[in-house]
Amino acid sequence: MSYTGALNPASDSYESRPHYYIGQHDSDRWEALDEDQYTQVLNSGFNFVTAPITNQHFFQRVVDLHKNFLKEQEQWSQELTPGQRTNPSMPTPIVPTLSNEDTSIYPSQHIGSLIIYSSPWIDLCSPDKHIASISRQVLNLEVAYANFCGARSVVIPGPRSDEDAAGVRQYARAIQEALQVVTRANLIIHMPMYREPGLEEKAETISSIFGRDPEGEPKNDIDLYTSWDSWHTIRSVCEYSSRVFLALRIPRRVPEKALQERWFAEPLHFLTIGQSVFQQNRAGHPSLSKHHQDLINRYMRLKNAPWMILNDVGPQDLDTTPNVKAIEYPSLSEAASKALKKENRRPHSQGINEYVGYMKYLERQQPPYSAMETPALTSFQDWLQSPLQPLADNLESATYEVFEGDPVKYDQYETAITEAMAEWKVLKKPSALGTESEPYNPELICAVAGAGRGPLVARVLRAAQTTNTKIQLWAVEKNQNAFVYLLNRNKREWNNQVTLVKTDMRGWEGPRPKGFDNKISGVDILVTELLGSFGDNELSPECLDGIQRHLFRPSGISIPLSYTAHLSPIATPRLFAEIASRAATGDANAFEIPYVVRLFQLDFAAQKVPGHPRFQQAWEFVHPVPILRADTFAEEKGLAVKYVTEGGGSMYGSSGTNEHNARHCHLTFVCPTRGVIHGLAGYFESVLYASQLPDSDKEPVEISILPDQIDKKSKDMISWFPIFFPLKKPLMFPQDTEMEVSMWRQTDDTKVWYEWMVEVYAWVGPKTRIKINASEMHSSRKVACLM
Known part of the structure; x- marks a missing residue:
């Protein structure tokens, strides 16, 4: 979120x-x-x-x-x-100074x-x-x-x-x-x-x-x-x-x-x-064309x-008679x-x-004005915000309230949960409460990890009621202040039917179902809303790594199922000027921070051409991950030393337990007209649930903030603004060039950061192209997201 x-x-x-x-x-x-x-x-x-x-x-x-x-x-x-x-x-x-005869203001x-x-x-x-x-x-x-x-x-x-x-x-x-x-x-x-x-x-x-006046011949081409x-x-x-x-x-x-x-x-x-x-209309009055x-x-x-x-x-x-009095x-x-x-x-x-x-x-x-053009939303046009650090910080109630004000997101989540429960019944999938002789049990174990003030908890309960599914529901939340709110809501609204757990989801020991001798069981449906503007920038992969071990195997379902990050180079002079101003006034990391911002006054540098769309996928995360190096590491050396740093990993001195969440992409965009870019716009899409019915032609339940997909998949969703990766210097490029974007998602097992650079290439022959411009390598390591 x-x-x-x-x-x-x-x-x-x-x-x-x-x-x-x-x-x-x-x-x-x-x-x-x-x-x-x-x-x-x-x-x-x-x-x-x-x-x-x-x-x-x-x-x-x-x-x-x-x-x-x-x-x-x-x-x-x-x-x-x-x-x-x-x-x-x-x-x-030398022009003398003005006199009172030279002006009328x-x-x-x-x-x-x-x-x-x-x-x-x-x-x-x-x-x-x-x-x-x-x-x-x-x-x-x-x-x-x-x-x-x-x-x-x-x-x-x-x-x-x-x-x-x-x-x-x-x-x-x-x-x-x-x-x-x-x-x-x-x-x-x-x-x-x-x-x-x-x-x-x-x-x-x-x-x-x-x-x-310089002499010049008129040109035929403009x-x-x-x-x-x-x-x-x-x-x-x-x-x-x-x-x-x-x-x-x-x-x-x-x-x-x-x-x-x-x-x-x-x-x-x-x-x-x-x-x-x-132009003159039929009545002889001035008018403007439709264009x-x-x-x-x-x-x-x-x-x-x-x-x-x-x-x-x-x-x-x-009357244009000169007047020199103060007006x-x-x-x-x-x-x-x-x-x-x-x-x-x-x-x-x-x-x-x-x-x-x-x-x-x-x-x-x-x-x-549309639903996306209220004064409140308009006020956030091109306004820079630093991304949240939900693992390191405890959010305030007002922030949670903002999340909960978006019905589109929670409607999509509820649809995904409802379909998952309904198909579980149809397929009679093995359940966490099943036995060897009878793997399927109609009662499901559900968990909401990172429950906040409980909006997803309410949607899980509604989905269970809609599908007439009996469930046992756990809500896990590390924020002790939000936990107080959950306790009150459980008593006041949910009739104490939710088991609340105050802990970081990565340290949760798992559910203990009622009537099963206090034994830890698996989770059939795990629901989270850990996504950020770039999908993974609020450490959803790392959080889910820490709790997905409780998913019942092999049939446990994670909602969301997957999410993809997307990029596009953009010109945004206003944001560049704002970030440059911050850098000039002492913020040494101003150009190394990926900002959450409602991008509006911008120009996309790339055009959609065959094989090179305007918005290109950087990488993908899919849950659950069947094998985790951290689990193997813990089995060998004990849970207490799970995050001991030794070996190489992606960084020297790290254990490599989070190496599977590192990513790299190299994307090529086509720019037919000359221009300038000031950074990269980042977006995400997520498949919350995809039908598991054989030969099903049902569309997956998705959310998206991609400009060319949001109206199709989650129209009027306001929970996420795009993310902006700035460049320290504007990058000029001529017409008919290719812009190559390289980005890395880096980790040292304690934090996650991004590195990015952009290069411009021009073709000088049928099989030859040369690099004509490039940005610096940028890194958000100094302002990394803490695990």
Whole structure:
């Protein structure tokens, strides 16, 4: 069992759909709106507006500065020798600080209600070093002033082109510097989803004014991933800063699903939609295609859902007279509240912008939240938790209560127990209470190991009642606090028909059936819920090794019967940034811990191809194990020295009694598009019970958290989140590569840990491939799970 912290969906109340926050941006706006203009925009249905940091006065001042500099250069060229003119220490233009004539925003308590835009005319990527320097200076002046005023976010136009890799690096370096200039404001880079012809930035730049735009021929083929490449360079140079976000421009033509998912994994703050993206419906009103609607619906499912900015869609009749007073805008929450109240009081047709009206219509048409999207579950999206150590620690009652809030898991367990009891009768299998002359006895010995607060005990009793099976039931629990709860529940609910045993299951001596002269007997059906997010990561194999010796042989049944671990390489920038932050603040093992996390904002690197599925099985455990080295060791040297360390085993100095639970896998994934991964996503599946009837075609009773199997095998099960094995450094890979994952489950008879690494290979010939990238070897040995 793995702690998820989630609540029972049925007991939680929540809104039926995500809410849209819609902003208005005018690309021709040079001045912040005054209060009357702002009110007019809000009354048309928008929740917030954008504001430029500087105005035309500042723009003209910078243009004049560069013009004068060019004139100075001409004068120098006549007065200086060639050697002097090429001196790298010659003066460059310096942009003076802002004046009150350069801006229309000022500090106020409501500055946070504005989304601040930096100037679109700067060119941080310019190959002209002077223009690039001027652009960097302007950016620093603007973000510094916006930060001084109290702005929360500054939107910065991204690179105009991805072809100039040096220019993109130059841009990324400028953003990194701007991060050091501002102390609290977020920097939001405005990037297109891909370079769609006809949807390029239209704003004039300082480079184009002075004829410094790089010349390039239009390409016939569009590389969909160049824009993401530029973004990845920017955020990598900024070391995945938690203050760098993304404003994603939605294209007219929605790209392939793989690219949509790539951007979905990134730190989205805004979705921007231009007027040209909208189509006209039959009535002549704006609308979006079904593909656009699906994309927006998908992105709005994020815990921190992006806000939307509609570009150049009106209202058109604003009085744009410059206003330089301190503007008292309402806060975003106040603005949204007022807009919603007005919306509820009057029909959309009265003054509501038609684009906003359509977006509000889409908001109402979204698929409602599912049982897996309660606020409690949503709050756990991409939230890192260290796996439980159930053998080393005693869980609290609240943790047990969380487990018990998942009916799907316990319904599947009850179905498995019911089928096992029913088939036992049909097959008349030898029973623990049988005799040599009559091996079958209809009364069964059942045990729940790791009973906790007793949810599985209750399900065993119900299964026995359903199948009309007489049973003797033992419940074994090591947690002395939970044991008190079991005692009370046995008296209050179960009429003392359960025999309770307070001990570690590995030290239990076995059941002593009533009426059998206090003799230790075997167990016919053993039920446990020891599974973790990776199946074996909470030491289910080791626990069952210690108690399965009590299973009646050869017919005793273990529920679960088996479980498999599965892996897939993923990109998850958010988790990488969080783990990197922990490592930077002193957690030396931050990248060596497998984390339990509800993976949501991620991109799967691998694609499903014949022979290489997206999710691949790492290994399997099957119970019971017919022969155990620990049992042989104990017989030879006595139970008291069962875990004496001698010999080799998997680690020097260990006895090797747990060697059979060590595992290793080597998996190959195919990656058709280039990208980056930040770690491995781990999942598990378990067969609780498989029919033992001859020639039975019944499906086994299973549970699964595999994304492509959970709806089929255990829909809406919330007891387990996936596990995440991080990489210390993001691992880049080109298109059409093979990614090889190696993982080990290691043990020294006292603890269990994992080791993992990833390698990238590219084919350079029909029979030749080379390794082009690889991660470090990672190991969780220092934070191992104690046996």
